[in-house]
Amino acid sequence: MAGLVVTITSGKGGVGKTTATANIGAAMAQNGWKVACLDADIGLRNLDVVMGLENRIVYDLVDVVEGRCRIRQAMIRDKRLPELHLIPAAQTRDKSALSPSDMVRLCDELREIVDYIVIDSPAGIERGFHNALAPADHVVIVTNPEVSAVRDADRIIGIVEAEEKGPPTLIINRVNPAMVKRGDMLAAEDVLELLAIELIGVVPEDENVIVSTNRGMPIALDGKSRAGEAFRNIALRLEGKQVPFMELDDERGLLQRFSRFIRPGGA
Amino acid sequence: MRPSVQIKGIREGLLIILGEGEWQQAQEALLEEVERQADFLRGGNIILEVGERALNAATLGKLRDTLSDLGLSFWGVLSTSPNTEQNAQALGLATRIHQAERSETEPAQESAANDVEALLVRRTLRSGTRLEHPGHITVVGDVNPGAEIIAGGDIVVWGRLRGMVHAGAEGDESAVVCALDLSPTQLRIAGRIAISPKQNRKPQPEMAAIRGNQVVAENWTPSGK
Helix, strand or coil, X not given: CCCEEEEEECCCCCCXXXXXXXXXXXXXXXXXXXXXXXXXXXXXXXXXXXXXCHHXXXXXXXXXXXXXXXHHHHCEECCCCCCEEEECCCCCCCHHHCCHHHHHHHHHHHHCCCCEEEEECCCCCCHHHHHHHCCCCEEEEEECCCHHXXXXXXXXXXXXXXXXXXXXXXXXXXXXXXXXHHCCCCCHHHXXXXXXXXXXXXXXXXXXXXXXXXXXXXXXXXXXXXXXXXXXXXXXXXXXXCCCCCCCCHHHHHHHHHHHHHCCCCC | CCCCEEEEEECCEEEEEECCCCHHHHHHHHHHHHHXXXXXXXXXXXXXXXXXXXXXXXXXXXXXXXXXXXXXXXXXXXXXXXXXXXXXHHCCCECCHHHHHHCCCCCCCCCHHHXXXXXXXXXXXXXXXXXXXXXXXXXXXXXXXXXXXXXXXCEXXXXXXXXXXXXXXXXXXXXXXXXXEECCCEEEXXXXXXXXXXXXXXXXXXXXXXXXXXXXXXXXXXXXX
């Protein structure tokens, strides 16, 4: 059974591609699948940091492509989740070091040994993006509920469709339900009205994401975090399962339910 | 490594494309090539494509003189550097091919759009898409912000128009723009530019046209003409 390549891209920088890659990879590995996360952001690598594996880098993606090592030598196995691997980007090179066909060949080799390959695309629409897009079987677009991010996502969707990579799916990341309620932030419906692609996940804003990044521990492994739960659900949906979307307003609802308990006399 | 020199025949004359490399070397390569093909090129209008190079007026002027000595007319410069463009314009050189052409022809009177086939596009135009056509254009789908439509004739959008449109782009002031939801980032008809006022009303079909001296948008009404 050949592995599936999922490329996580966005156009806009800073919307959460690397976080999504690390967490989707971790969640899939936790579900028992053999996963390889690939950092395609040559020169500006972060996936290794977010996954807490930067101290263990010996070989990277460019070493593999340029023949200095075999692919398995570049795969760093996560000690916490043995099914999870990382092939890091090179930091001392730039995106011209790889070509789209290099990536296709590399992923063809990887398909034989893992179930899922999750590629962290760099921001932009230039060479790095095309490198990450070339081997994709499925493309996931990450955006924030914010006009400039949505504008860039629209551009990227146009390019993905033009490259005939099939309809991409969408993650809306860093949603702040209170701001949406006040009308200060775009609601998911507003984003979908413009982008018109299938939604695969809505991830709430959660300051614990930054904490987990600093610790190099993907938040999907944290049972208490709502953002973590959202990423776990996204992983399940990518694996083909039907999972209902989380109610993001629940924080408020929980408090109201509590106050009803506490009030004397009841009902 | 010598920068490459490519010569292509175009409507306006001869387009010479200089490959990457230092300007000094590129210029040497250019002059070498021009001298080598002197008989073929003689009397031609030369348009030079220099890429991102920033060239000052003195350099361009000297190049014009050198080419003139070889019997060539230095006519235009294409460059992505705004400095080069400005300097070229100061010397009277063209910086866009179509622009150079227009200055020699009469401005279009009656809409030439009716002589050309109209274009029908049946999909949503996403950000970054540019649609250009000398005739009328109809889009069945949305036009997202960041998408551009440039038509010699009218533009009709059967959907939400949120991008940039330019109708009557070759000078026809009778061109119109219609949309089911007219909310463009910018709307241009012939030489005029207009921005829609921000309104939080329900989207309804509108037609924009030049009335008097302004671009106005009128709601579609069942009884209207």
